[in-house]
Amino acid sequence: MHKLLTRAAVAISLCVFAAAxxxxxxxxxxxxxxxxxxxxxxxPAFTPPVHRKPQSFQPxxxxxxxxxxxxxxxxQTPPEFDHVGLEVRDIAKSADxxxxxxxxxxxxxPFNDAQxxxxxxxxxxxxxxxxxxxxxxxxxxxxxxxxxASSLKNSFHFAVRVADVPAFxxxxxKLKVAYSxxxxxxxxxxxxxxxxxxxxxxxxxxxxxxxxxxxx
Numbered sequence: 001m002h003k004l005l006t007r008a009a010v011a012i013s014l015c016v017f018a019a020a021x022x023x024x025x026x027x028x029x030x031x032x033x034x035x036x037x038x039x040x041x042x043x044p045a046f047t048p049p050v051h052r053k054p055q056s057f058q059p060x061x062x063x064x065x066x067x068x069x070x071x072x073x074x075x076q077t078p079p080e081f082d083h084v085g086l087e088v089r090d091i092a093k094s095a096d097x098x099x100x101x102x103x104x105x106x107x108x109x110p111f112n113d114a115q116x117x118x119x120x121x122x123x124x125x126x127x128x129x130x131x132x133x134x135x136x137x138x139x140x141x142x143x144x145x146x147x148x149a150s151s152l153k154n155s156f157h158f159a160v161r162v163a164d165v166p167a168f169x170x171x172x173x174k175l176k177v178a179y180s181x182x183x184x185x186x187x188x189x190x191x192x193x194x195x196x197x198x199x200x201x202x203x204x205x206x207x208x209x210x211x212x213x214x215x216x
Contacts, residue, residue: 076167079160082214083118083126087155091117091131098127110194124216128159157200159210165189165197168211177201 088094095117098104104119104127119127162168169189172179179201181190190198198212 079162081125082159082161083128084158085128085130087130087132089132091129094129110192157208157210159212161212161214165199165211165213169199
């Protein structure tokens with residue numbers, strides 16, 4: 001009787017052990033099916049921070065120059081070309097030539113007399129023809145050097161326009177460049193009949209330059 005009980009106990013123990021093994025295997029199989037596959041991701045390399053030494057500047061030095069930024073010498077907008085003025089002997093003949101041959105178009109002039117004809121070339125530029133006075137018309141090219149500065153200015157000059165003539169005149173004062181009005185009065189601004197302001201000065205070779213504030 002005792003032997004039978006012992007065998008029964010051993011058999012029960014074997015059954016319990018077998019069941020436990022089966023549960024363990026099932027659990028491991030279930031976990032292996034539901035667990036995501038491991039990703040083989042490389043570990044990012046460590047980059048140490050870069051410590052830059054602050055740049056030093058000399059007293060009075062502009063830091064913007066180190067960044068390629070140049071400070072403009074003047075905040076004024078550069079002048080734009082306005083017109084060329086020519087003194088002519090026969091103003092009607094010259095006007096016909098420039099209209100018929102060159103295709104320039106006559107436009108109203110502020111003087112409204114027989115001494116001036118304004119022609120337009122391009123969108124804004126102009127050619128101003130001025131009739132030579134009777135006294136000057138008798139002067140030959142041989143003694144043209146004896147002409148007054150005013151006569152030479154009327155004979156040939158080119159003009160540029162700016163937004164503010166007084167401001168430009170102040171710039172000439174700062175640069176020690178002498179200027180005058182139409183009648184050669186120093187440091188004076190001329191007012192044309194149409195209200196346009198004008199000043200005149202010469203370049204190093206003596207060519208006359210007019211600066212005005214004409215509008216288009």
